[in-house]
Amino acid sequence: RTPAERDQRELNEILQKCKHFMSDPVTDINKLLENKDDMRTKMELLVMDVQADVCKALAEVDGGQTFKVDRWHRKEGGGGISCVLQDGKVFEKAGVNVSVVFGNLSEEATKQMRSRGKSLKSKDGKLPFCAMGVSSVIHPKNPHIPTIHFNYRYFEIEEADGHKSWWFGGGTDLTPTYLNKDDAIHFHKTLKEACDKHDQSYYPTFKKWCDDYFTIKHRGERRGVGGIFFDDLDSPSAEGLFGFVQSCAKAVVPCYIPIVKKHLHDSYTPEEKAWQQLRRGRYVEFNLVYDRGTKFGLATPGSRIESILMSLPLTARWEYMHDPAKGTKEAEIIEVLKNPKDWVH
Amino acid sequence: RTPAERDQRELNEILQKCKHFMSDPVTDINKLLENKDDMRTKMELLVMDVQADVCKALAEVDGGQTFKVDRWHRKEGGGGISCVLQDGKVFEKAGVNVSVVFGNLSEEATKQMRSRGKSLKSKDGKLPFCAMGVSSVIHPKNPHIPTIHFNYRYFEIEEADGHKSWWFGGGTDLTPTYLNKDDAIHFHKTLKEACDKHDQSYYPTFKKWCDDYFTIKHRGERRGVGGIFFDDLDSPSAEGLFGFVQSCAKAVVPCYIPIVKKHLHDSYTPEEKAWQQLRRGRYVEFNLVYDRGTKFGLATPGSRIESILMSLPLTARWEYMHDPAKGTKEAEIIEVLKNPKDWVH
Numbered sequence: 001r002t003p004a005e006r007d008q009r010e011l012n013e014i015l016q017k018c019k020h021f022m023s024d025p026v027t028d029i030n031k032l033l034e035n036k037d038d039m040r041t042k043m044e045l046l047v048m049d050v051q052a053d054v055c056k057a058l059a060e061v062d063g064g065q066t067f068k069v070d071r072w073h074r075k076e077g078g079g080g081i082s083c084v085l086q087d088g089k090v091f092e093k094a095g096v097n098v099s100v101v102f103g104n105l106s107e108e109a110t111k112q113m114r115s116r117g118k119s120l121k122s123k124d125g126k127l128p129f130c131a132m133g134v135s136s137v138i139h140p141k142n143p144h145i146p147t148i149h150f151n152y153r154y155f156e157i158e159e160a161d162g163h164k165s166w167w168f169g170g171g172t173d174l175t176p177t178y179l180n181k182d183d184a185i186h187f188h189k190t191l192k193e194a195c196d197k198h199d200q201s202y203y204p205t206f207k208k209w210c211d212d213y214f215t216i217k218h219r220g221e222r223r224g225v226g227g228i229f230f231d232d233l234d235s236p237s238a239e240g241l242f243g244f245v246q247s248c249a250k251a252v253v254p255c256y257i258p259i260v261k262k263h264l265h266d267s268y269t270p271e272e273k274a275w276q277q278l279r280r281g282r283y284v285e286f287n288l289v290y291d292r293g294t295k296f297g298l299a300t301p302g303s304r305i306e307s308i309l310m311s312l313p314l315t316a317r318w319e320y321m322h323d324p325a326k327g328t329k330e331a332e333i334i335e336v337l338k339n340p341k342d343w344v345h
Numbered sequence: 346r347t348p349a350e351r352d353q354r355e356l357n358e359i360l361q362k363c364k365h366f367m368s369d370p371v372t373d374i375n376k377l378l379e380n381k382d383d384m385r386t387k388m389e390l391l392v393m394d395v396q397a398d399v400c401k402a403l404a405e406v407d408g409g410q411t412f413k414v415d416r417w418h419r420k421e422g423g424g425g426i427s428c429v430l431q432d433g434k435v436f437e438k439a440g441v442n443v444s445v446v447f448g449n450l451s452e453e454a455t456k457q458m459r460s461r462g463k464s465l466k467s468k469d470g471k472l473p474f475c476a477m478g479v480s481s482v483i484h485p486k487n488p489h490i491p492t493i494h495f496n497y498r499y500f501e502i503e504e505a506d507g508h509k510s511w512w513f514g515g516g517t518d519l520t521p522t523y524l525n526k527d528d529a530i531h532f533h534k535t536l537k538e539a540c541d542k543h544d545q546s547y548y549p550t551f552k553k554w555c556d557d558y559f560t561i562k563h564r565g566e567r568r569g570v571g572g573i574f575f576d577d578l579d580s581p582s583a584e585g586l587f588g589f590v591q592s593c594a595k596a597v598v599p600c601y602i603p604i605v606k607k608h609l610h611d612s613y614t615p616e617e618k619a620w621q622q623l624r625r626g627r628y629v630e631f632n633l634v635y636d637r638g639t640k641f642g643l644a645t646p647g648s649r650i651e652s653i654l655m656s657l658p659l660t661a662r663w664e665y666m667h668d669p670a671k672g673t674k675e676a677e678i679i680e681v682l683k684n685p686k687d688w689v690h
Binding site for chain 1: 413415427429438440562563622626629630633634643650651653654655657658659660661662663664665666
């Protein structure tokens with residue numbers, strides 16, 4: 001084959017992939033082709049692919065609303081594609097967001113990086129960076145269907161001396177209103193399988209990290225029954241980690257959709273719905289007070305607020321001194337949120 | 346009169362005051378009597394008095410629910426009295442909280458102090474402190490009755506060299522769902538009168554401070570139509586400032602109750618109620634992301650979470666990309682939130 005033929009074949013491959021996407025990628029197709037071996041390109045195509053997989057699976061289950069697709073542009077560099085399904089048959093609010101942004105990190109954002117243990121040498125207070133990821137929160141209407149969150153991201157930063165730092169982060173976690181052990185086991189086992197293909201130490205390490213990270217400190221509770229969470233991964237190799245991130249991201253649909261389908265027709269009482277609303281309030285507390293992604297986003301100039309805060313539920317509730325009585329289903333889930341369990345052994 | 350007779354008379358005076366309170370003061374009556382000339386004592390009696398004034402006025406207007414009174418104890422020192430009326434006829438959630446706490450400031454809390462410009466010399470990382478205040482948020486059901494917040498507080502810190510720092514802080518601000526100019530004018534004028542009795546520069550300075558402080562930065566909006574806000578006040582004199590704080594705190598009822606009564610029977614549509622719920626969502630965003638009192642509370646070990654978060658509304662809502670059309674009443678209030686107005690000239 002001639003180089004021209006090879007180029008054409010590769011362009012066709014990318015164009016073929018794009019057909020599946022919810023929208024064209026953020027980066028121009030020609031630029032993707034030009035840099036086809038760069039991790040940025042691979043990651044952008046992966047997050048677009050995952051966004052499409054998840055949106056299509058959710059829309060099919062919902063059978064009511066479809067996803068509203070917004071392309072947005074970031075003045076400081078890059079942009080994103082937000083897909084939101086609101087007030088559907090099954091889902092109260094489902095958001096799947098892709099962002100591919102670059103520019104200079106703000107001082108505030110850099111501080112957040114630094115507090116995470118990254119020592120970064122900036123030039124005149126500026127750090128050129130690029131970040132891309134897919135991030136999603138799905139809030140169903142039925143209190144017997146849990147909320148899911150996932151986020152997979154890749155970061156590159158150029159330091160003053162020209163040195164490039166890069167790392168991957170991500171995770172998938174489940175927030176049920178009521179405890180269903182089978183669901184928790186299915187969810188964790190699916191994640192463990194995805195992890196085990198790459199490194200036997202990943203699942204136990206990232207399971208614990210997830211329980212630690214998704215803690216509502218002032219309540220002494222986890223947000224949900226956990227899953228996996230990792231950040232700042234930069235070894236052993238970018239290729240190896242990309243494969244791992246790909247496995248995790250591709251596990252979202254098999255983790256979650258079977259649980260949704262199983263409870264699709266579960267009946268529920270107004271009391272169960274009210275308890276869900278209180279748990280939604282806790283979800284808001286975690287996201288606004290502790291979540292690093294949200295805080296990073298709110299502190300980054302030019303970030304798209306509607307995409308960051310699409311993680312918030314459609315509705316939430318706070319009651320003064322609500323305390324479930326012992327022996328109730330409400331007390332059962334609180335117990336697990338206070339003392340995380342091992343779901344796979 | 347003999348000293349014994351004078352003591353008895355003073356005890357009777359305090360006991361007389363206590364009859365009006367929602368509960369006994371946090372500090373033992375004998376200790377208050379012993380330290381009757383201390384600012385701590387004066388301030389504790391003031392905040393108890395204001396709590397009672399406001400709760401009684403609100404309960405009378407509500408005519409349905411009464412206030413639930415909880416005394417709580419802080420293991421690390423002090424405690425408080427939380428009064429909450431939930432799901433009343435008029436009020437969705439009304440909380441008026443007194444706290445009188447002391448102990449050592451945590452490192453996290455000290456950092457928050459320091460970022461506010463106070464340079465504090467600690468001994469082994471510990472700073473003995475005492476703080477007392479009354480703090481309240483009232484969320485009515487009817488979208489034509491605004492939400493009010495107020496907080497008046499006094500702080501003492503003992504530095505390593507034995508030097509005592511003290512300061513007052515506080516404010517009252519209004520958050521309407523829809524703009525009613527007459528309400529905003531009445532509210533600001535009443536506050537201005539309270540300020541003007543003490544210093545002509547107070548109202549304009551603290552009005553601007555309020556607009557600056559209650560900013561939801563990521564939205565470029567104020568939380569409401571403002572009021573007054575001040576912090577770190579320690580001159581000209583403790584006595585003078587106490588008088589000022591007293592005037593402001595005593596202005597809460599005349600600021601607010603006439604507005605509540607005026608709109609008590611206003612009818613409203615489901616669309617107006619939905620807009621109120623979206624504004625409640627913004628209230629949650631401000632309180633959890635920016636409010637220093639909330640952040641200080643959540644980071645202080647042993648603080649009473651239910652009392653801190655009673656400021657959150659009973660219900661709130663987040664819709665993706667909700668943007669009121671031009672010329673609507675919803676757009677009218679947004680305009681004022683983006684560009685604060687002068688209400689008294």
